[in-house]
Amino acid sequence: MTALTRLSRSWTQLSASERREALAGYLFISPWLVGFIVFFFGPIVASFVLSFTRWNIVGSPQWVGLANYERIFTQDPFFRKAVTVTLKYAVLYLPLEVVFGILIAVVLNQKLRGIGVFRTLYYMPYIVPKVASSLVWVWVLNPRYGLLNTMLGWFGIKGPSWLSDPAWVLPSIVMMALWGVGGSAVIYLAGLQNVPAQLYEAAAVDGANRLQQFVRITLPMLTPTIFFQLVLGLIGTFQTFTPAFIAAGRSGGPLQSGLFYMLYIYNRSFESMRMGYGAALAWIMTVFIMILTVLVFRSSKYWVYYEAERKRTP
Amino acid sequence: MTTISGHFPRLGLRGLRRFNNVSGYTVLMVLAAVFMVPLYWMFSTALKSPQQTFAIPPEWIPAPVQWDNFSKVFQEVPFGRFYLNTFFLAFVNIVGHLISVTLVAYGFARLRFPGRNILFLVMLSTLMIPYHVTLVPRFIMFSKLGMINTYWPLTLPAFTGSPFLIFLVRQYMMSIPFDLDEAAYIDGANRFDVFWRIILPLTRPALMLVIVFTFIDVWNDFLQPLIYLNDPDMFTVSLGLSFFQGARETNWNLLMAGSVLAMIPPLILFFFAQKQLIGGISVEGLKG
Incomplete structure (x- = not known):
């Protein structure tokens, strides 16, 4: 959260040309940003949530809490x-x-x-x-x-x-x-x-x-x-x-x-x-x-x- | 050198050098034999008949030589198809990487924007996390999109770049003087012009590395094709070879012929790109 507010504060301090450069920058790195979210960050979060479920991919996942972890460790x-x-x-x-x-x-x-x-x-x-x-x-x-x-x-x-x-x-x-x-x-x-x-x-x-x-x-x-x-x-x-x-x-x-x-x-x-x-x-x-x-x-x-x-x- | 001559004064400097050279070459040859013998074994087995394969003691030089083992591989399994499939996948991945990696690397190397350093660090840190954590959810995502048994899961991610290659190309771009960009801006070029006409041509050696690394990665990848592909007509060389192993456990001569065929393309590429590869590896060494 603090990172975000710092980011938005620094954004308002930029001049018009600096903002244009920044926009271009985000545009250039956007392929990686999209990939990071879709193929990395999203799946990691999903993986964490999934680890509390039982699911064989057909049907819908069933919430089992810590049962998977409990079973793995014991x-x-x-x-x-x-x-x-x-x-x-x-x-x-x-x-x-x-x-x-x-x-x-x-x-x-x-x-x-x-x-x-x-x-x-x-x-x-x-x-x-x-x-x-x-x-x-x-x-x-x-x-x-x-x-x-x-x-x-x-x-x-x-x-x-x-x-x-x-x-x-x-x-x-x-x-x-x-x-x-x-x-x-x-x-x-x-x-x-x-x-x-x-x-x-x-x-x-x-x-x-x-x-x-x-x-x-x-x-x-x-x-x-x-x-x-x-x-x-x-x-x-x-x-x-x-x-x-x-x-x-x-x-x-x-x-x-x-x-x-x-x-x-x-x-x-x-x-x-x-x-x-x-x-x-x-x-x-x-x-x-x-x-x-x-x-x-x-x-x-x-x-x-x-x-x-x-x-x-x- | 000088220190050793202190310990072996009787040899004299020239004698000492000859002694060092002879022992040096001996060690080099012995090690070369150790590394090469399994390759020789693979190659010689690939040229044997089934009887020769299971001869005791083994035939070191197969007589007669069974060259038609190689054509048999193509008849017994759709090896030609596997070749085409893998080349196709490698081509698409290379195109994807060339586009995405250069764009992203340019953004990180040349443009200033809030959060750039943090994002760059985030990107580098993804190198430290094994991508296998994402394997299960990725599989689910692609299966919900109906993309199992298609090439989408094996090509789409390439268009979003690869952190390691982005890092490599970005480091390379950082070494290009900024004066060039500035001169172009003064001449009225826009950012894309600078990227396309100035930076990209100068980055060519690094792009060679992108091509080589991507090819080798795609050619070697086993886990992802194994998970995503079911139809033998779509198999890659690596997957096809393991499939062949499962189907014909005892045909070692043909399996070795298949292995020889599987290693030829990366080997050819290696001989052409040897200099860049070994240079690139020392760049890789800077990563930590």
């Missing part, structure tokens, strides 16, 4: 399973993504002839459409005829049955995702190339070895990129759908060991057509992601180093 074993699966995946995948992303970026940061070719090769798996890459991995991980168990066999190791073994479903999906780590590596590479060369020169003069330089210079200078990747990765984890759907199967695979949260929302909303329940699940996910994101942001002041800040204090 009686729904699949909800607990979906949360566990998604969090486990996040804990497994995100640190590996950071470590491998940075290592590959360091490897790609060498000044060697033909390095561009390697950058392309590493990036290529990231370009493969998710459905296709998931299918490739289902085949690679085939327990009998698959590539991975064949190769493990060379060393006398009998590989697990991967996507048919509840214990190995998540590691399999993590592996599939890491195949696309070239996408993150390129972002870390951009971060690496932004580190001023003088820092390394100064450290070299002081007698720091390569490992010390990496730990004391490279990593701190990369923390803003790591932070950015973590926030995006966190949001992305909760949206993981295609690999789970293709590799684990639409119902979540053996013992629901691949029942990612998004897959569960899809099942409830569009397979069993329980719109209200699906909306409640989606809202819980959104609130959860927002809390996690705020926590990551809060924690950032302890470990993220922004060079611009240093300039403020001489």
Whole structure:
């Protein structure tokens, strides 16, 4: 409300030409404004209201109060399973993504002839459409005829049955995702190339070895990129759908060991057509992601180093 | 470099460089193999007969090579149709984004209006909220409008822009000097002229990114076609491929041939737009 009154007050203070410019401005951004209201804000509000109803899309929604939420939190074993699966995946995948992303970026940061070719090769798996890459991995991980168990066999190791073994479903999906780590590596590479060369020169003069330089210079200078990747990765984890759907199967695979949260929302909303329940699940996910994101942001002041800040204090 | 030579004084500078290069290339090659082997596996399986597919030990180089697997994919499922459908959707989405994203980005980059900064922040914050919250109500909205099993739900939103692309193009427009706008205004141009004749031509590199990102997004999208499309004749490549998996679980050679076909268009695009893409990704890196 206060924002609105401030807005109208500032409107009256504008000159005629400024008002014309402002009108033009609203006109130019109107496609987004309309889209924001119709495809984003409206649906979010609707989703909130829907989450208090029971509705299978035919007929009219029936108000059930907090029943959906109550059921989700107290009686729904699949909800607990979906949360566990998604969090486990996040804990497994995100640190590996950071470590491998940075290592590959360091490897790609060498000044060697033909390095561009390697950058392309590493990036290529990231370009493969998710459905296709998931299918490739289902085949690679085939327990009998698959590539991975064949190769493990060379060393006398009998590989697990991967996507048919509840214990190995998540590691399999993590592996599939890491195949696309070239996408993150390129972002870390951009971060690496932004580190001023003088820092390394100064450290070299002081007698720091390569490992010390990496730990004391490279990593701190990369923390803003790591932070950015973590926030995006966190949001992305909760949206993981295609690999789970293709590799684990639409119902979540053996013992629901691949029942990612998004897959569960899809099942409830569009397979069993329980719109209200699906909306409640989606809202819980959104609130959860927002809390996690705020926590990551809060924690950032302890470990993220922004060079611009240093300039403020001489 | 100089620090390492301190630790390996006997190698000498040139020897050290050669040592570094050899170990550098070794690491690069090993990693390249790790990334490429699954792709090779996909491609070689795509060229095998069913018997060759299930051979133990596997045939690394299929003999004879079954090139007709690719034509079989087109006979067994309407893959040509999926291709056309996806290209059509990509085209409409690109047109939609080009119109809406440039207009909105220009508004945010060049015009002053009350609430501009707040609206811009609101737009950026929508990037942080997973759009899946809106999935159910969107589906209900489109189904009440009778748009299930049509392309409307998959194209209409593009005409309202995409926050990420708007941000990208707006940042690009901000780097164009204001003097150009002012000179044009003095010459009697109106705001749309400035947008159309001055800013837009200078924004071309960013527009390339809009095209590439939109194409890749549409080509990869799976969840939305899955929800909105029922008629196999309307399926996209991604959806068709998963449908194929469900129908013929064991025909891995044909499934891999289909996967190869699915990755070719984005791959071609990637090779053409590699420079812009990787540059654009570092812009993306500034988002946080």
